[in-house]
Amino acid sequence: MPDTRNRPAAGRQAAGRQAIIDAAREEFAARGFDAASVRDIAARAGVSLSALYHYYPGKQALLEGIIATGLEAYFASCTAALAAAGEDPARRLTALVAATVRHRAHHRVDSRIVLGEARSVSPEFRVHHRARLREATALFADAITAGLTRGTFTTPHPDDARRAVIAMCNAVAQWYDPTGPTPVPTLERHYADLALTLVGYRPAVPEW
Amino acid sequence: MPDTRNRPAAGRQAAGRQAIIDAAREEFAARGFDAASVRDIAARAGVSLSALYHYYPGKQALLEGIIATGLEAYFASCTAALAAAGEDPARRLTALVAATVRHRAHHRVDSRIVLGEARSVSPEFRVHHRARLREATALFADAITAGLTRGTFTTPHPDDARRAVIAMCNAVAQWYDPTGPTPVPTLERHYADLALTLVGYRPAVPEW
DNA sequence: ACTTCGGCAGAACGGTCGTTCAGCAGTGCC
DNA sequence: GGCACTGCTGAACGACCGTTCTGCCGAAGT
Secondary structure, three states: OOOOOOOOHHHHHHHHHHHHHHHHHHHHHHHOOOOOOHHHHHHHHOOOHHHHHHHOOOHHHHHHHHHHHHHHHHHHHHHHHHHOOOOOHHHHHHHHHHHHHHHHHHOHHHHHHHHHOHHHOOHHHHHHHHHHHHHHHHHHHHHHHHHHHHOOEOOOOHHHHHHHHHHHHHHHHHHOOOOOOOOHHHHHHHHHHHHHHHOOEOOOOOOO | OOOOOOOOHHHHHHHHHHHHHHHHHHHHHHHOOOOOOHHHHHHHHOOOHHHHHHHOOOHHHHHHHHHHHHHHHHHHHHHHHHHOOOOOHHHHHHHHHHHHHHHHHHOHHHHHHHHHOHHHOOHHHHHHHHHHHHHHHHHHHHHHHHHHHHOOEOOOOHHHHHHHHHHHHHHHHHHOOOOOOOOHHHHHHHHHHHHHHHOOEOOOOOOO
């Protein structure tokens, strides 16, 4: 273990803080919020129990910080993908699906916490969390509605199609194995194809 | 509270046992296995803590009993639906999707436990549980493979399509509201349509 | 009437949990 | 050199957990 006593204080703190957050992520994702213990988190981070409480106010604050950070990172991915997608609804839906699949595959641990441990947050945080999730579904809903309006999406069940698209993308966090045969970009294309199929995509024919 | 002292002993026991199982279901689904307490389960069932331990060996046995029962009920639905579906792959996939959606919508509490609390079971039980889940995915995989062989399913990504179908069906347990506007049979038809769309269903044309 | 016995209550046990607290090294300032 | 101060440690606290144990209460057998 390197001697960190003479490093700048901010650096020491930042390293400790990050190690604790990473350890909490692993423990929450592996055992679930309630089964994870603060002592195990501190041990995994290589700091003492008191040090953890020196940096963070408590267990629930760790969870809420992880969820908030993960959710904002996901939103940033989505809005960036949408900004690069232009106005065509098919391209926008493709961008959303690709961004979601990529995020779920690359941040599996965070995704499992954000999607699976939300019931353990405080009531005030839950309001915020639920509102942000509604915004995320609205991104998909808007793209699908635009496609229906333009006539390039033909599904008779847009609400069910939207839920199906979101469910299949989120499920990637449950099963994807980064050591497996399928690289993430391939997965993004497959899921974009499946999503367009689900909404009944028929490319516009110029004139008839 | 009615006086149950003179009922047949078997009836008393059965009522108590069932009340405990139902209470455990609600508590596990609402708070998660680790956050649920045996005292709360007993209180919700209207029995004493000692009575619970008189009927069941412990908390984990309650969970495993609930999971095993729920999983077998789901399998029974699937095999019954398949038996009535005949040999056509599209009908078989439709039957599987309808049975799954129906089960997830009607047994939301059990489904949430089976799908979400499996990490809390004993290692020996987990082996059995995982094997049964693999059998369930195999039912879907077989139907899809048969459709591809016959040429009526045209998806280029059958594995991803299978995972998408299962994910969207299972998600029903998360969001379905029995007091909402959509009755379950309607949902079954919608999801069957979506599933056939996902696998690229093209009805066979007799000759060309 | 007396014994026997199964079915449960109530209390208790050992353990772990999240959280707090008093105090001690090491650092920088006067 | 003395001193305040920051950053952290080890120990402790109170609460609650899953589980067990002792014993009573009512019914059945004789």
